[in-house]
Amino acid sequence: MKQIWQVCLKDLKVELRSRIVIFQVLPFAVLTIILFAFAFEADRAALRDYAPGLFWVTVLLATFLFVLRSFSIEVEAGAIQSLRLSAVKPQYIFFGKALALFIGMFILEVILGVATFFLYDVSVESPSLLIVSAILTTAAIASAATLYGILSANLKARETILPLLMLPVLIPVFLGAIRAFDDALGAVAVNGWAWLSVLGVFAFIYAVFGSFAFGEILEEVE
Amino acid sequence: MSYIGYVLAGWLSTFLAFATYIFFVLRRGRSYSAKVPEARRRWIDSGSENKGSNND
Amino acid sequence: MNLSTGSYRTKILGLVMAASFIALIIFAFWVSPNDDQQGGAVRLLYIHVPLAISTYVCYIACGIASLVFLIKKKIWWDYIALSTAEIGTIFCGLTLLTGAIWGRPIWNTWWEWGDVRLVTTLILFLLFLGYLALRAMPSSNPNANVRRAAVVAIVATIDIPIINRSVEWWQNRTLHQRSTLVELKIEDWTFFTLVLGFLAFGLLIIWLTIHRFRVAWLAGEIDSLETELALKKRLEESNI
Numbered sequence: 001m002k003q004i005w006q007v008c009l010k011d012l013k014v015e016l017r018s019r020i021v022i023f024q025v026l027p028f029a030v031l032t033i034i035l036f037a038f039a040f041e042a043d044r045a046a047l048r049d050y051a052p053g054l055f056w057v058t059v060l061l062a063t064f065l066f067v068l069r070s071f072s073i074e075v076e077a078g079a080i081q082s083l084r085l086s087a088v089k090p091q092y093i094f095f096g097k098a099l100a101l102f103i104g105m106f107i108l109e110v111i112l113g114v115a116t117f118f119l120y121d122v123s124v125e126s127p128s129l130l131i132v133s134a135i136l137t138t139a140a141i142a143s144a145a146t147l148y149g150i151l152s153a154n155l156k157a158r159e160t161i162l163p164l165l166m167l168p169v170l171i172p173v174f175l176g177a178i179r180a181f182d183d184a185l186g187a188v189a190v191n192g193w194a195w196l197s198v199l200g201v202f203a204f205i206y207a208v209f210g211s212f213a214f215g216e217i218l219e220e221v222e
Numbered sequence: 223m224s225y226i227g228y229v230l231a232g233w234l235s236t237f238l239a240f241a242t243y244i245f246f247v248l249r250r251g252r253s254y255s256a257k258v259p260e261a262r263r264r265w266i267d268s269g270s271e272n273k274g275s276n277n278d
Numbered sequence: 279m280n281l282s283t284g285s286y287r288t289k290i291l292g293l294v295m296a297a298s299f300i301a302l303i304i305f306a307f308w309v310s311p312n313d314d315q316q317g318g319a320v321r322l323l324y325i326h327v328p329l330a331i332s333t334y335v336c337y338i339a340c341g342i343a344s345l346v347f348l349i350k351k352k353i354w355w356d357y358i359a360l361s362t363a364e365i366g367t368i369f370c371g372l373t374l375l376t377g378a379i380w381g382r383p384i385w386n387t388w389w390e391w392g393d394v395r396l397v398t399t400l401i402l403f404l405l406f407l408g409y410l411a412l413r414a415m416p417s418s419n420p421n422a423n424v425r426r427a428a429v430v431a432i433v434a435t436i437d438i439p440i441i442n443r444s445v446e447w448w449q450n451r452t453l454h455q456r457s458t459l460v461e462l463k464i465e466d467w468t469f470f471t472l473v474l475g476f477l478a479f480g481l482l483i484i485w486l487t488i489h490r491f492r493v494a495w496l497a498g499e500i501d502s503l504e505t506e507l508a509l510k511k512r513l514e515e516s517n518i
Contacts (some may be wrong), residue, residue: 251283
């Protein structure tokens with residue numbers, strides 16, 4: 001447990017120093033939200049209705065950038081190499097990294113959520129559902145993204161391979177997150193709570209499988 | 223037979239795709255085979271059953 | 279010199295396969311009757327349904343082979359995974375294509391977002407395109423690439439039921455779900471033709487996998503031969 005936390009803290013420190021989230025990913029995400037508003041010709045009703053989907057598309061794109069950047073920094077700095085040589089178990093490294101990614105993504109989602117709230121003029125019907133589903137979704141995305149991040153970390157064409165591998169896999173999460181938000185924002189009359197099970201199962205599978213596969217891949221990363 | 227155009231389009235495109243794929247797999251196999259000594263191509267048996275065939 | 283990837287057994291297999299496909303064509307176009315509702319379009323199902331089943335067979339085989347590869351570390355299994363993934367993706371693309379062609383006259387649309395299987399198959403297609411793209415990447419460390427690919431294939435296979443479930447729930451929003459499996463009336467010849475289709479496609483999978491496997495094997499041999507050659511050269515140079 002302590003080791004997980006150490007790996008996570010180390011990642012967060014790198015994050016704070018490089019400021020990728022604040023200066024690169026977040027502006028991009030907000031820009032995307034604004035572009036969607038133009039695409040819908042600033043139609044208030046449409047934006048309010050489709051806010052959940054647009055929000056999560058933006059989050060997925062931002063995740064992709066975030067993972068790409070943070071893992072390439074890691075490879076360039078040779079940090080993975082030193083982690084592998086350290087005595088920390090691969091499983092712990094996986095969970096530490098996923099946790100760090102989770103925290104970074106969650107902060108990003110909160111800021112992006114506030115921006116969406118004001119720009120798209122949405123109202124929140126069920127704050128508890130909103131928060132629980134966001135946490136579960138972020139956990140699912142973070143565990144899948146950590147696995148694919150390390151997987152593509154030292155490939156030459158990682159910019160193109162990573163989204164091709166990661167985005168189709170995240171479609172169930174994407175659907176679930178949209179439906180849960182639909183309910184939480186009162187956009188569509190669906191039972192959002194039911195979707196939490198899909199998100200939970202997905203997060204669980206990826207956390208378990210990812211932690212095992214991580215060791216398998218880590219052995220080979222230079 | 224109704225919808226004959228659709229049916230033919232479906233069947234023909236499927237068989238065309240198969241033929242193209244099979245062609246490329248077999249051609250690749252041939253060009254790779256040329257680079258590998260016969261002893262290391264395991265499916266080639268002692269040769270008695272291949273005699274006379276496939277010398278093209 | 280014999281350069282073919284075929285052997286005596288695969289040639290016999292190939293002949294049986296070709297014969298079964300000819301029989302399938304005869305039965306699909308001349309023997310089996312028109313469907314009451316779909317008319318002649320039912321004849322598309324004799325390839326569409328076997329294609330779809332074959333896709334899933336190939337993908338599940340790929341997932342299993344990848345898992346065994348990670349456990350046993352025998353490159354043999356990786357070749358099977360690669361072969362079945364490639365063949366499965368061709369089947370998958372054709373499934374989508376023949377489905378669209380069938381949907382146009384029957385559903386009056388090329389693409390139906392309300393259909394679970396359609397959407398699931400499309401996502402699956404994209405997943406394995408990613409897998410094949412990963413496999414096609416040149417890598418300085420082939421060993422690492424192979425393991426990565428195995429992990430991706432296993433994840434993709436595990437995802438099949440999850441994707442199916444989530445898509446099914448997702449499109450329940452409108453509450454009128456279109457039934458996908460058109461009620462095929464199991465008349466004698468219709469059923470027989472369908473079974474014949476499964477047989478022909480089953481043989482095709484085996485035949486294709488054997489040949490594709492051998493190509494993968496040859497590629498691996500060429501790699502190791504090159505390494506041996508380079509090593510020999512290096513040794514000779516160092517001796518002088």
